[in-house]
Amino acid sequence: MARFVDPLVVGRVIGEVVDLFVPSISMTVAYGPKDISNGCLLKPSATAAPPLVRISGRRNDLYTLIMTDPDAPSPSDPTMREYLHWIVTNIPGGTDASKGEEVVEYMGPRPPVGIHRYVLVLFEQKTRVHAEAPRERANFNTRAFAAAHELGLPTAVVYFNAQKEPANRRR
Amino acid sequence: MDPKDGERMGAAGPGPLSRQGSIYSLTFDEFQNTLGGMGGGLGKDFGSMNMDELLRSIWTAEESQAIASASASASASAAGAGAGPVGDGGAALQRQGSLTLPRTLSVKTVDEVWRDFAREGPPGPTAGGAEPQPNRQPTLGEMTLEEFLVRAGVVRDNPAAAAAAAAAAVSAQPVAPRPIQAVNNGASIFFGNFGGANDAGAGAMGFAPVGIGDQAMGNGLMPGVAGMAGGAVTVVSPVDTSVAQLDSMGKGNGDLSSPMAPVPYPFEGVIRGRRSGAGVEKVVERRQRRMIKNRESAARSRARKQAYTMELEAEVQKLKEQNEELQKKQEEIMEMQKNQVLEVISNPYAQKKRCLRRTLTGFGEPKFLLYISDQQSRMYQC
Numbered sequence: 001m002a003r004f005v006d007p008l009v010v011g012r013v014i015g016e017v018v019d020l021f022v023p024s025i026s027m028t029v030a031y032g033p034k035d036i037s038n039g040c041l042l043k044p045s046a047t048a049a050p051p052l053v054r055i056s057g058r059r060n061d062l063y064t065l066i067m068t069d070p071d072a073p074s075p076s077d078p079t080m081r082e083y084l085h086w087i088v089t090n091i092p093g094g095t096d097a098s099k100g101e102e103v104v105e106y107m108g109p110r111p112p113v114g115i116h117r118y119v120l121v122l123f124e125q126k127t128r129v130h131a132e133a134p135r136e137r138a139n140f141n142t143r144a145f146a147a148a149h150e151l152g153l154p155t156a157v158v159y160f161n162a163q164k165e166p167a168n169r170r171r
Numbered sequence: 172m173d174p175k176d177g178e179r180m181g182a183a184g185p186g187p188l189s190r191q192g193s194i195y196s197l198t199f200d201e202f203q204n205t206l207g208g209m210g211g212g213l214g215k216d217f218g219s220m221n222m223d224e225l226l227r228s229i230w231t232a233e234e235s236q237a238i239a240s241a242s243a244s245a246s247a248s249a250a251g252a253g254a255g256p257v258g259d260g261g262a263a264l265q266r267q268g269s270l271t272l273p274r275t276l277s278v279k280t281v282d283e284v285w286r287d288f289a290r291e292g293p294p295g296p297t298a299g300g301a302e303p304q305p306n307r308q309p310t311l312g313e314m315t316l317e318e319f320l321v322r323a324g325v326v327r328d329n330p331a332a333a334a335a336a337a338a339a340a341v342s343a344q345p346v347a348p349r350p351i352q353a354v355n356n357g358a359s360i361f362f363g364n365f366g367g368a369n370d371a372g373a374g375a376m377g378f379a380p381v382g383i384g385d386q387a388m389g390n391g392l393m394p395g396v397a398g399m400a401g402g403a404v405t406v407v408s409p410v411d412t413s414v415a416q417l418d419s420m421g422k423g424n425g426d427l428s429s430p431m432a433p434v435p436y437p438f439e440g441v442i443r444g445r446r447s448g449a450g451v452e453k454v455v456e457r458r459q460r461r462m463i464k465n466r467e468s469a470a471r472s473r474a475r476k477q478a479y480t481m482e483l484e485a486e487v488q489k490l491k492e493q494n495e496e497l498q499k500k501q502e503e504i505m506e507m508q509k510n511q512v513l514e515v516i517s518n519p520y521a522q523k524k525r526c527l528r529r530t531l532t533g534f535g536e537p538k539f540l541l542y543i544s545d546q547q548s549r550m551y552q553c
Contacts, residue, residue: 006481006485007478007479007481007482007485008478010474010477010478010481011474011475011478012474037479037482037483037486038478038479038482039475039478039479039481039482040479040482041479075468075471076464076467076468114468115471115472115475161475
């Protein structure tokens with residue numbers, strides 16, 4: 001089932017990371033037992049391990065998953081936009097990201113300043129891709145990557161927020 | 172601002188702070204009387220006021236004066252005890268240098284400051300036009316407002332010094348909400364900045380320009396800005412309050428053209444009159460930038476909240492629809508089951524017939540068994 005894109009527009013994910021698209025594939029992202037909803041706030045400690053990303057779609061279609069942080073290093077001055085956190089290619093439809101090929105190893109959110117958005121974008125591949133990992137994670141461009149690998153527009157996007165946890169939390 | 176004024180400011184140094192028609196040349200006693208006469212019911216003696224309150228009351232008085240001078244220029248001179256040539260435009264609003272109220276000072280009462288003076292001894296040469304003769308000012312009541320403010324360190328005649336002080340204040344307490352800075356006569360410097368700030372603000376967020384917002388706030392504090400061209404007073408308060416003010420104020424431009432300020436605001440003229448004071452400019456710029464950043468961050472926060480709310484609403488909607496669908500399905504199934512039962516009950520003949528037909532088409536035992544079971548179940552029918 002296609003997700004509603006308005007939260008992505010309001011959250012400026014559409015615009016700053018990807019262009020306007022019509023969701024055609026359902027993607028659920030779960031850190032631990034719970035699926036996340038767009039715009040929810042997660043603790044970096046809860047996102048240290050890669051999430052379970054399940055996608056719909058047909059078994060013989062392949063998908064690419066990219067996770068980036070458009071707010072690095074600080075949301076008010078995102079000089080590293082986008083910071084790359086994860087690339088998995090060749091994920092068969094109807095499975096999860098662990099069935100694909102991890103091109104760039106998952107790196108958990110570690111926002112130094114402010115509340116960052118972490119965007120997971122799913123593209124449908126035309127064919128099997130052999131993507132090379134970018135030399136560095138900073139200043140990655142999802143659009144450019146998609147263009148380079150003929151991925152077209154996204155088919156699903158999920159994003160969440162994370163903020164640095166205080167060193168000693170009173171509670 | 173004409174350049175002559177700037178020269179006067181730079182060269183005069185310890186020159187009088189006030190122009191004629193200014194309430195700064197009044198002594199405390201006179202000032203209190205004036206306020207009483209204006210019906211400004213203070214309900215409080217100056218001595219027990221803190222410096223913030225004192226300044227505010229001075230500004231209030233100035234406002235009334237400005238209004239008076241706008242309606243009838245003669246009344247300004249009536250209110251002011253001083254003599255001398257008329258300054259440029261709205262003399263009542265004119266002040267020189269910069270008003271800076273550090274936190275420590277702003278909470279002190281006038282009496283406390285007065286006592287500090289007494290301890291310090293005679294005023295220095297910078298203390299206004301009066302000669303340093305302590306015996307001539309035995310009481311607070313006889314001191315002029317101007318002198319008092321200068322000695323209290325609220326007013327500096329030299330803009331550079333003011334800038335330095337302002338810079339120090341800013342760097343020392345970058346986010347302290349209390350200190351009030353009123354940069355007067357440096358208004359042109361301010362407005363020059365507003366251009367840049369506006370660009371940045373509008374470009375970044377599409378918000379009401381920052382500088383104008385502040386200006387509007389200044390107007391709010393001093394409604395009678397008749398002498399705007401001559402020398403306006405801009406109050407820059409720390410980011411949080413000014414943002415709140417801006418929100419409540421709405422568009423600054425609207426305020427500028429409101430009846431509060433009947434004289435149209437000559438923006439170009441002010442920019443032309445841009446003067447030295449790079450320090451102030453820098454501080455102001457930094458402040459504006461911080462303000463813009465703060466506003467951006469607030470907008471992001473709102474967007475974040477809204478996006479999440481939308482997502483949850485969409486989720487709720489989706490679940491509701493799903494729930495409805497499932498309930499409908501369930502109802503249909505229940506209905507179907509009920510119908511089946513009812514059909515069996517109300518039209519057993521069809522059932523029987525079917526059974527019979529089946530029995531007829533069947534062979535041997537099953538036929539008999541089916542028939543029996545049917546008969547057993549609906550004995551009364553037979």
